[in-house]
Amino acid sequence: MKVGVVTFPGSNCDDDAVAAVAAVGAVPVRLWHKAHDLQGADAIVLPGGFSYGDYLRAGAIARFAPIMREVIAFAERGGPVIGICNGFQILCEAQLLPGALLRNDSLQFRSETVALRVETTATRFTARYAPGQVLRIPIAHGDGRYTADAGTLAALEGDGRVVFRYVRPDGTRDDAAATPNGAMHAIAGIVNTAGNVLGMMPHPERALDAALGSADGLPLFEGLFATVSA
Amino acid sequence: MTATAVQPRPGDPAITPALVAEHGLTPDEYDRLVAMLGRTPTFTELGVVSAMWSEHCSYKHSRPQLRTLPTEAPWVLQGPGENAGVIAVGDGLAVAFKIESHNHPSAVEPYQGAATGVGGILRDVFTMGARPIALLNSLRFGSLDSPRNRWLFANVVKGIGDYGNCVGVPTVGGEIVFDPAYDGNPLVNAMCVGLLREDELIRAVAQGVGNPIIAVGARTGRDGIHGASFASEDLSDENEAKRPRVQVGDPFTEKLLLEASLELIRSGHIVAIQDMGAAGLTSSSAEMASRGDVGVVIDTTKVPVREPGMTPYETLLSESQERMLVVAKRGHESDVRAILEKWDLLAEVIGEVIAEPVYRVMEGDRVVAEFPGTALVTNCPTYTPPAAESPAIAALRQRDVHAVPERPEEADPAWTLRTLLATPTIASKAWAYRQYDSTVRASTMVGPGSDAAVVRLPGTTRAIALCVDCNGRYVYLEPRTGAQIAVAEAARNVACSGAVPKAITNNLNFGNPKKPETFHQLVEAVRGMGEACRVLETPVTGGNVSLYNESPAGAVYPTPTVGMVGLVDDLAHVTRSTFPAAGHTIVLLGDCTDELGGSEYLNTIHGLVAGAPPRVDLAGEKRLIGALHAAITAGRVASAHDVSDGGLLVAVAECCIGDRERPVGAELELGAFDALPARAVRFGEAQGRVVVATAQPDAVLETARAHGVPARVIGRTTSDDALVISDHGRTWRVGLAALADAFHDAIPTRMTRPATAGAEA
Numbered sequence: 001m002k003v004g005v006v007t008f009p010g011s012n013c014d015d016d017a018v019a020a021v022a023a024v025g026a027v028p029v030r031l032w033h034k035a036h037d038l039q040g041a042d043a044i045v046l047p048g049g050f051s052y053g054d055y056l057r058a059g060a061i062a063r064f065a066p067i068m069r070e071v072i073a074f075a076e077r078g079g080p081v082i083g084i085c086n087g088f089q090i091l092c093e094a095q096l097l098p099g100a101l102l103r104n105d106s107l108q109f110r111s112e113t114v115a116l117r118v119e120t121t122a123t124r125f126t127a128r129y130a131p132g133q134v135l136r137i138p139i140a141h142g143d144g145r146y147t148a149d150a151g152t153l154a155a156l157e158g159d160g161r162v163v164f165r166y167v168r169p170d171g172t173r174d175d176a177a178a179t180p181n182g183a184m185h186a187i188a189g190i191v192n193t194a195g196n197v198l199g200m201m202p203h204p205e206r207a208l209d210a211a212l213g214s215a216d217g218l219p220l221f222e223g224l225f226a227t228v229s230a
Numbered sequence: 231m232t233a234t235a236v237q238p239r240p241g242d243p244a245i246t247p248a249l250v251a252e253h254g255l256t257p258d259e260y261d262r263l264v265a266m267l268g269r270t271p272t273f274t275e276l277g278v279v280s281a282m283w284s285e286h287c288s289y290k291h292s293r294p295q296l297r298t299l300p301t302e303a304p305w306v307l308q309g310p311g312e313n314a315g316v317i318a319v320g321d322g323l324a325v326a327f328k329i330e331s332h333n334h335p336s337a338v339e340p341y342q343g344a345a346t347g348v349g350g351i352l353r354d355v356f357t358m359g360a361r362p363i364a365l366l367n368s369l370r371f372g373s374l375d376s377p378r379n380r381w382l383f384a385n386v387v388k389g390i391g392d393y394g395n396c397v398g399v400p401t402v403g404g405e406i407v408f409d410p411a412y413d414g415n416p417l418v419n420a421m422c423v424g425l426l427r428e429d430e431l432i433r434a435v436a437q438g439v440g441n442p443i444i445a446v447g448a449r450t451g452r453d454g455i456h457g458a459s460f461a462s463e464d465l466s467d468e469n470e471a472k473r474p475r476v477q478v479g480d481p482f483t484e485k486l487l488l489e490a491s492l493e494l495i496r497s498g499h500i501v502a503i504q505d506m507g508a509a510g511l512t513s514s515s516a517e518m519a520s521r522g523d524v525g526v527v528i529d530t531t532k533v534p535v536r537e538p539g540m541t542p543y544e545t546l547l548s549e550s551q552e553r554m555l556v557v558a559k560r561g562h563e564s565d566v567r568a569i570l571e572k573w574d575l576l577a578e579v580i581g582e583v584i585a586e587p588v589y590r591v592m593e594g595d596r597v598v599a600e601f602p603g604t605a606l607v608t609n610c611p612t613y614t615p616p617a618a619e620s621p622a623i624a625a626l627r628q629r630d631v632h633a634v635p636e637r638p639e640e641a642d643p644a645w646t647l648r649t650l651l652a653t654p655t656i657a658s659k660a661w662a663y664r665q666y667d668s669t670v671r672a673s674t675m676v677g678p679g680s681d682a683a684v685v686r687l688p689g690t691t692r693a694i695a696l697c698v699d700c701n702g703r704y705v706y707l708e709p710r711t712g713a714q715i716a717v718a719e720a721a722r723n724v725a726c727s728g729a730v731p732k733a734i735t736n737n738l739n740f741g742n743p744k745k746p747e748t749f750h751q752l753v754e755a756v757r758g759m760g761e762a763c764r765v766l767e768t769p770v771t772g773g774n775v776s777l778y779n780e781s782p783a784g785a786v787y788p789t790p791t792v793g794m795v796g797l798v799d800d801l802a803h804v805t806r807s808t809f810p811a812a813g814h815t816i817v818l819l820g821d822c823t824d825e826l827g828g829s830e831y832l833n834t835i836h837g838l839v840a841g842a843p844p845r846v847d848l849a850g851e852k853r854l855i856g857a858l859h860a861a862i863t864a865g866r867v868a869s870a871h872d873v874s875d876g877g878l879l880v881a882v883a884e885c886c887i888g889d890r891e892r893p894v895g896a897e898l899e900l901g902a903f904d905a906l907p908a909r910a911v912r913f914g915e916a917q918g919r920v921v922v923a924t925a926q927p928d929a930v931l932e933t934a935r936a937h938g939v940p941a942r943v944i945g946r947t948t949s950d951d952a953l954v955i956s957d958h959g960r961t962w963r964v965g966l967a968a969l970a971d972a973f974h975d976a977i978p979t980r981m982t983r984p985a986t987a988g989a990e991a
Contacts (some may be wrong), residue, residue, distance in 0.1 A: 012398020050396040053482025140667040
């Protein structure tokens, strides 16, 4: 199985995503932003970073990169796509996912390990987790406040498309205290209606090894690998 | 072409004594320049020399001192004189590292000053062929009670974060000190560490007659002109007007430049590469030529510029950021251009290496500057001005601080402990470092807030431990001892994390060297640093000197910051500073002695900076590091934390509540030290001490004995929610929540108050 990892100018988690893909036994394929070909990738990762310097608005320019035409077509055909951090912002700008990621309510960049609750295991990305499992995953972003209109939020919640939520370490909700960025409904990650496109602000690719603090990101990449190879 | 071909450009100002003085050259230095050229310099040449002979570029007051430092060890691959030092770390891998100051720009424009400081140190490391894998910073501000200092602190932190976060290099550690001595002249020192294979090491040495010189990266604009000179004078009230001398950073371009440069270095198409940092195109081209002992010719009309009408003077001295100068192999120009184009960056041939021993600048057909041989770099005078200790500081040191009466509140030692933990210099710095991406590159094993950061070396079972340290108050009171302690503490910090200390980079932040009391501090501090580095076998591989750190209020504390790199042989040896669990025995390695001088206790509780700093036994420190290493590698150490600012009880409290989510209680039995004054045991800063938690106390004690290190069981960790202490016939307790609130809330609480650029709100 081949997983394409896109490098935009300013991507800085592409190496980490490549390592995560390799860690679960898949073959990472580096995809250059100017390319027009996904090189037969079975899944795509849009990694974190500051594509195009986050100038204009995070993800706003990357969405027009040549490779994105292929990524969008791939997603619309049902191909699995994960956008992490800046990748999530790009997916929202590309309208593969609803809503937007605004400046953190603290107006500061936030880098820390947060507690995330797995809200659904009915996606290919979270099938390897237990329902309600609490994960420890690092975040590192300045624009992570998930925002959407009431109708979108209701649809996300109603369809079970909120995949990860910021919670207290014991797994209980306390949106004011547990959300590091002011995200609506404490949303950390969502999927599209078809369930093949995941966007999340936290960095599962930085949580692959207990020696670095957490291996809770590993099942996400394993889940991706399992469904695509099946 | 000969030197006589140099003509003033139309419109150049006449060279007058006033213009010479404005360029910071002394009459003697000007005479030296005229003798070197055999004629009157042009305006362009005067500008070039002004930058090259500035303190910042020439190290003219520090070079004779720096020569006394030890720089060699079998593991040192590159010592001082290059863009960064390099040491071997095994498996054919090496790390390049360096620290550099951006004090003056940050005093005037803290956000851009700090950001471009990070940018510059990143470039110094990746021009060695190393991929940056970690950033640290050492920061000094005045008291957070002032709105301007809060503004400086907030914006320096934001500048550091925005730059490093965007480039994608984790900021893994650092230190922040708040003291009125830094009012008006904050210190911003940034350190970068990069990883390379030994065979990828590239040096910035111009070679090969006919090889093209290529400007790479961003365009050259009018920003930062004379930044190097600005960094070489005292700060004054007129500095607000010098804001245009501060460069503006673009971390996005830096990220592209980083990737393009590494690709370029590994492509084999180039022979040398150097950052256009301080004094820009001038110093990068002159230094590369000097190292290669070759001539160069540069045409300023070929340099890609941001705006039309720039003079050669401006083009040569611009400090526009995110630019590199490359010496390529002749015939490989299009290959170089292709790599830069891939990253959407410019590459223009602007000159070439020539056989004639001359540094020549053309503006089209016209020679606008020409210097013989490598004189521009090598002919700068050095100075060893008079040095004499300030009698006022000597008197402070000699003061009997044990005679200082206790405050009434000190009857409750818990009050004193909480007060010290809430002192911003000691308190948690999470307010700052949670704005720094510390986990990108997925290799950070221990991030900010521990004694040292630990970063795994990908593809190996090894890691490096990194820290920056200096206690400026100690150096102020006794420069030689203070600098020895800076090295010893840094070595202890990396040893606590499981590493063997390997080498240092230093950032010497001092006042005006023309003042005898300041030069005395510099001479003595460098002497002490050298002594400590010899005993601890941590040579100096490079660094930076920042002088003239003075505001109208006076000089900063002399602050010779040490950036230490240690090597962890096995990831299993990585050790943290906080107590991991209840049920461990607490062992103190080293001994409590009667020290109070220069302590944070005197400073915070009594508002007193006095007494001699604690004595330091360098051989004893070496034995301590050996004992600690032996105990850690034998798997006997659950946590290790060095005792520094605030003394033993602050160190133990930090072990208990450093991790706020997982506090661990402790009971201490300190009766064995009852012969000493209580406050010296509790809060004195005797050196050479480490607090260790262990499940095998007998083995740890035996290891210490075998290494000749005093050691004693002083308590145990508990599941109680308090720190309980028995000394001087009484037992007192302080709740962990109260300690945690003091430690963790001190800075956030202060930072909720307004921060403004104005001196007072």
